[in-house]
Amino acid sequence: MKLPVTLQNAYEKNRLAHAYLFYGLPPGKYHNYVKHFFQLLACDSEQSPCGDCLECKQIEQLIHPDLLVLNEQNEKITVKKVREKIITRAELTPARGARIYFWINDISRLTDSASNALLKVLEEPPGEAIFLLTARSRWQCLPTIRSRCQWIRFTTSRQRPNSPLEALQNFWNETTPDDEEVAGWKQLLTGETTSDKISWSRKKARNFLSFLLACVHLGYTEPELEDSYKNIIEQRNLTYRLVPAILERLAELEQGGQPLLIVNSILEEIYYPEENQQWLNVI
């Protein structure tokens, strides 16, 4: 098992960050990397990670007393869970080793209040803790959380999709759709949003990636995807208030960026970072 070079280097030079955001893989694909990383840090042997010592074994089984994991699939991570599992534990000293390790898998599951609670810990991390967040895309978390983490990109050796739409469809097929989020976007895209629904839409449709997913889910073709994007730009005042994640991308549009290129800039992170330039030129 090999960790990305930047992470390996940080470890070797003893320059580890307090918080990492691993992104680029489906949430179910991080287990081995996460365990390897924590074993590397906790292992007692000179040949770290040895796989045989108590530290390595307990991390392998995710039962290490200094390892806290939030990994219930498809369940929202509430502020209560963050308080119980993360915050109260982060205040304590490690039970055995030098550090406490936290792993939150699929951060798109964090509710707003849970995100804010987590942010507070990340802003003032306890000395011996390492926080590891994992996500499909780094755009799935609040910008404030993102900026507190060191980003480490993971890639899969998958075949390159032929078009943005195909990439989205692949992604959609591997993702458990959040119906409420799709519905929130549908309201925005079709202009159904009324003032009493704005706060609901805002809550559900805050993720740019989910915008793309909703477009695919609703059967949009590429030109329609571009059109829907333009419509959103026309509703700018509304959108500005509604969707912080889109705001970031809209700024690029205003500087002359092309909608599909901006969509691609997100997709390339997920699918084929190395081939990014080539692929963008094809569009």
Ligand SMILES: [Zn+2]
């Ligand atoms: Zn070991």
